[in-house]
Amino acid sequence: xxxxxxxxxxxxxxxxxxxxxxxxxxxxxxxxxxxxxxxxxxxxxxxxxxxxxxxxxxxxxxxxxxxxxxxxxxxxxxxxxxxxxxxxxxxxxxxxxxxxxxxxxxxxxxxxxxxxxxxxxxxxxxxxxxxxxxxxxxxxxxxxxxxxxxxxxxxxxxxxxxxxxxxxxxxxxxxxxxxxxxxxxxxxxxxxxxxxxxxxxxxxxxxxxxxxxxxxxxxxxxxxxxxxxxxxxxxxxxxxxxxxxxxxxxxxxxxxxxxxxxxxxxxxxxxxxxxxxxxxxxxxxxxxxxxxxxxxxxxxxxxxxxxxxxxxxxxxxxxxxxxxxxxxxxxxxxxxxxxxxxxxxxxxxxxxxxxxxxxxxxxxxxxxxxxxxxxx
Amino acid sequence: xxxxxxxxxxxxxxxxxxxxxxxxxxxxxxxxxxxxxxxxxxxxxxxxxxxxxxxxxxxxxxxxxxxxxxxxxxxxxxxxxxxxxxxxxxxxxxxxxxxxxxxxxxxxxxxxxxxxxxxxxxxxxxxxxxxxxxxxxxxxxxxxxxxxxxxxxxxxxxxxxxxxxxxxxxxxxxxxxxxxxxxxxxxxxxxxxxxxxxxxxxxxxxxxxxxxxxxxxxxxxxxxxxxxxxxxxxxxxxxxxxxxxxxxxxxxxxxxxxxxxxxxxxxxxxxxxxxxxxxxxxxxxxxxxxxxxxxxxxxxxxxxxxxxxxxxxxxxxxxxxxxxxxxxxxxxxxxxxxxxxxxxxxxxxxxxxxxxxxxxxxxxxxxxxxxxxxxxxxxxxxxxxxxxxxxxxxxxxxxxxxxxxxxxxxxxxxxxxxxxxxxxxxxxxxxxxxxxxxxxxxxxxxxxxxxxxxxxxxxxxxxxxxxxxxxxxxxxxxxxxxxxxxxxxxxxxxxxxxxxxxxxxxxxxxxxxxxxxxxxxxxx
Numbered sequence: 068x069x070x071x072x073x074x075x076x077x078x079x080x081x082x083x084x085x086x087x088x089x090x091x092x093x094x095x096x097x098x099x100x101x102x103x104x105x106x107x108x109x110x111x112x113x114x115x116x117x118x119x120x121x122x123x124x125x126x127x128x129x130x131x132x133x134x135x136x137x138x139x140x141x142x143x144x145x146x147x148x149x150x151x152x153x154x155x156x157x158x159x160x161x162x163x164x165x166x167x168x169x170x171x172x173x174x175x176x177x178x179x180x181x182x183x184x185x186x187x188x189x190x191x192x193x194x195x196x197x198x199x200x201x202x203x204x205x206x207x208x209x210x211x212x213x214x215x216x217x218x219x220x221x222x223x224x225x226x227x228x229x230x231x232x233x234x235x236x237x238x239x240x241x242x243x244x245x246x247x248x249x250x251x252x253x254x255x256x257x258x259x260x261x262x263x264x265x266x267x268x269x270x271x272x273x274x275x276x277x278x279x280x281x282x283x284x285x286x287x288x289x290x291x292x293x294x295x296x297x298x299x300x301x302x303x304x305x306x307x308x309x310x311x312x313x314x315x316x317x318x319x320x321x322x323x324x325x326x327x328x329x330x331x332x333x334x335x336x337x338x339x340x341x342x343x344x345x346x347x348x349x350x351x352x353x354x355x356x357x358x359x360x361x362x363x364x365x366x367x368x369x370x371x372x373x374x375x376x377x378x379x380x381x382x383x384x385x386x387x388x389x390x391x392x393x394x395x396x397x398x399x400x401x402x403x404x405x406x407x408x409x410x411x412x413x414x415x416x417x418x419x420x421x422x423x424x425x426x427x428x429x430x431x432x433x434x435x436x437x438x439x440x441x442x443x
Numbered sequence: 444x445x446x447x448x449x450x451x452x453x454x455x456x457x458x459x460x461x462x463x464x465x466x467x468x469x470x471x472x473x474x475x476x477x478x479x480x481x482x483x484x485x486x487x488x489x490x491x492x493x494x495x496x497x498x499x500x501x502x503x504x505x506x507x508x509x510x511x512x513x514x515x516x517x518x519x520x521x522x523x524x525x526x527x528x529x530x531x532x533x534x535x536x537x538x539x540x541x542x543x544x545x546x547x548x549x550x551x552x553x554x555x556x557x558x559x560x561x562x563x564x565x566x567x568x569x570x571x572x573x574x575x576x577x578x579x580x581x582x583x584x585x586x587x588x589x590x591x592x593x594x595x596x597x598x599x600x601x602x603x604x605x606x607x608x609x610x611x612x613x614x615x616x617x618x619x620x621x622x623x624x625x626x627x628x629x630x631x632x633x634x635x636x637x638x639x640x641x642x643x644x645x646x647x648x649x650x651x652x653x654x655x656x657x658x659x660x661x662x663x664x665x666x667x668x669x670x671x672x673x674x675x676x677x678x679x680x681x682x683x684x685x686x687x688x689x690x691x692x693x694x695x696x697x698x699x700x701x702x703x704x705x706x707x708x709x710x711x712x713x714x715x716x717x718x719x720x721x722x723x724x725x726x727x728x729x730x731x732x733x734x735x736x737x738x739x740x741x742x743x744x745x746x747x748x749x750x751x752x753x754x755x756x757x758x759x760x761x762x763x764x765x766x767x768x769x770x771x772x773x774x775x776x777x778x779x780x781x782x783x784x785x786x787x788x789x790x791x792x793x794x795x796x797x798x799x800x801x802x803x804x805x806x807x808x809x810x811x812x813x814x815x816x817x818x819x820x821x822x823x824x825x826x827x828x829x830x831x832x833x834x835x836x837x838x839x840x841x842x843x844x845x846x847x848x849x850x851x852x853x854x855x856x857x858x859x860x861x862x863x864x865x866x867x868x869x870x871x872x873x874x875x876x877x878x879x880x881x882x883x884x885x886x887x888x889x890x891x892x893x894x895x896x897x898x899x900x901x902x903x904x905x906x907x908x909x910x911x912x913x914x915x916x917x918x919x920x921x922x923x924x925x926x927x928x929x930x931x932x933x934x935x936x937x938x939x940x941x942x943x944x945x946x947x948x949x950x951x952x953x954x955x956x957x958x959x960x961x962x963x964x965x966x967x
Contacts, residue, residue, distance in 0.1 A: 129799075
């Protein structure tokens with residue numbers, strides 16, 4: 068390893084000239100393709116120009132002084148060392164400028180945090196070192212790995228094979244989203260902290276094991292967008308790219324059909340588990356079932372006790388408490404099916420499946436039924 | 444008790460004044476002299492600076508072009524991690540403590556630090572810590588490779604090197620706490636008659652505030668390691684909690700590394716402008732405000748964790764506020780130069796370089812404070828560029844300028860001015876060539892801590908690597924200049940710099956006697 072390191076200068080010199088020939092000097096944020104990333108783009112440039120202007124004025128003054136007040140030019144040192152008026156001014160003026168920057172930034176923050184009203188959601192799970200995309204409502208779920216062959220990467224002993232155009236930014240199975248639809252991203256991790264980062268979407272969200280965090284995108288232009296894991300996650304951190312293809316809704320539907328056909332029959336956990344508990348937990352029967360078979364997936368009470376009670380037992384985060392008829396009344400008017408849907412997909416402070424992604428959809432529905440029964 | 448100790452120390456001092464310091468290695472093992480200890484801190488920092496710098500050059504060599512040429516990705520991750528730890532805890536912080544040891548007693552007219560033996564112990568703790576940290580490269584699994592932030596659960600996947608790293612950081616923390624207690628006690632209790640707080644040189648002020656920050660923050664560091672074991676045992680826990688705790692330590696730590704630099708620059712600029720520091724009082728207040736604000740901005744390292752909007756907004760506003768006191772400082776420095784009578788010796792060049800480049804780092808910090816923009820730049824090379832602008836052209840340039848400034852006083856010899864200026868210009872060019880293009884890489888979306896990258900990042904990475912090698916190798920000039928100054932430099936004057944006005948220049952001869960201010964001076 069260190070002998071290779073000693074060779075460095077020779078290699079560096081040799082490749083310097085070849086690299087110069089095909090120069091590609093990006094100096095800007097990549098073209099934005101969502102409303103949020105467009106706002107980010109504008110914010111960045113706005114703030115950058117304000118900074119540049121301040122820098123030019125302040126340091127223009129300094130360099131003028133450096134030139135003018137040289138001892139070699141015969142400058143005699145003045146002895147002033149205070150001026151309250153000017154000190155107050157240069158405390159207040161930056162403060163006002165900062166408020167000018169904070170206002171538009173605040174609007175964008177509130178916008179990017181508002182994942183409500185999504186048309187669909189995709190659960191993204193990070194693994195060392197690959198991504199899993201789970202389209203729960205469509206029953207499509209797959210892994211996405213780096214597609215660049217190792218022969219292009221390793222150059223320890225000899226120059227590697229010619230590199231693909233999208234070297235290190237290509238995957239075997241990209242994520243696909245429909246153009247113009249609000250897609251809610253539910254991001255988590257199975258092992259260590261990762262970061263799902265696609266610059267052109269303005270999304271950079273840690274996937275944290277044990278937690279589900281959300282973000283959203285509405286891509287307004289069909290195309291292929293590339294990103295990478297942003298948080299160091301071990302040896303292959305640099306080798307788990309993200310590729311998202313945005314397609315017109317019709318093409319997206321075709322893609323879903325095609326992917327569904329590829330899905331193995333076995334791991335479709337949602338439909339398989341659904342039939343059994345749906346029968347096992349009629350409304351109002353939660354208590355009885357609990358006594359009979361505490362471990363069953365369809366047992367609404369035990370699911371409630373292990374997962375839901377953390378918030379719905381205490382009213383934490385504004386959750387309606389178990390048996391609170393007033394709080395549940397308005398919600399129940401929407402129908403139990405709607406509530407079940409919210410419980411599975413998440414709504415407001417309510418994380419999908421109460422944050423316990425190991426639950427089957429059916430178990431969540433049963434728990435909703437149990438809570439609904441208690442409020443009647 | 445204190446009277447007895449005092450007379451004992453006094454007798455000791457007299458003996459030393461007749462016989463000088465003991466000779467040989469035991470002088471350094473047993474010394475309680477603030478100057479000796481300061482010297483050891485500075486040499487330790489310089490050594491670690493070269494160790495960390497070598498790692499940085501390894502990183503830049505690997506990143507010179509796409510593909511993996513030199514290092515296994517895991518080893519690359521170890522390099523970035525240990526480079527960060529070594530530079531933060533081994534180079535920058537000990538260098539500032541070295542400055543504090545040398546200067547605080549002399550600038551306030553005290554004979555030595557308040558707790559000389561503890562001072563010795565704080566230094567010698569650094570050595571086992573450094574051995575543990577560097578030794579972790581040799582154990583199975585290699586050195587810590589999770590980034591210097593050591594986030595779980597990634598960190599618990601590694602072998603015993605993590606335990607060694609954590610122990611090393613613990614020891615460094617203990618050393619810093621002792622050093623800070625020492626500095627605070629010295630400044631508050633041992634000032635010469637007439638040396639009121641508001642008459643102290645600004646360097647002393649910045650260190651007083653820094654030492655408070657260190658004491659408040661280092662125990663958090665300790666806690667987080669108990670936390671880490673907890674994650675280890677539970678195999679899970681709440682990683683977000685660790686992030687909060689880490690950055691509650693980490694952000695004030697960043698200011699610990701910059702406030703003494705402000706102090707050094709505030710000494711150098713007036714000396715070479717031959718004009719008193721502008722807005723002394725507001726400088727003190729600005730430093731204190733920055734220190735206080737540093738405790739409530741940790742969340743800006745975590746905008747991508749998924750905090751609620753209210754959390755993100757709070758940390759954004761608090762972070763933006765820091766621009767106000769920082770701006771005050773920059774304006775004060777420029778007003779100090781305004782209508783001065785300036786000359787541009789090496790320390791002044793580094794101070795002016797600091798001012799320009801630190802401000803660029805401040806501006807990129809402001810850009811990063813804006814949550815939405817941060818989201819798209821978090822963990823990219825833009826962040827790498829930002830913190831190297833504040834820590835290298837900020838803290839390090841101030842240290843280099845400070846070394847040139849006080850070297851004549853410390854060694855009794857004048858350094859080679861031409862070589863010093865060459866060192867400055869090569870550092871300036873190399874540094875900017877290394878780190879300015881990294882802003883562009885970050886904007887284009889290149890994540891940090893990756894050993895290999897996509898083709899569109901190739902050009903700027905190449906330039907960055909070239910710059911890094913220029914910057915790295917020009918530091919050898921610095922080493923050569925110091926060594927030749929000590930061995931054969933011209934004799935320096937008592938007041939080598941015309942505009943310098945703190946006690947070490949006005950009251951003490953060059954070369955400095957081993958013990959100074961045995962009788963406190965009267966300050967008018």
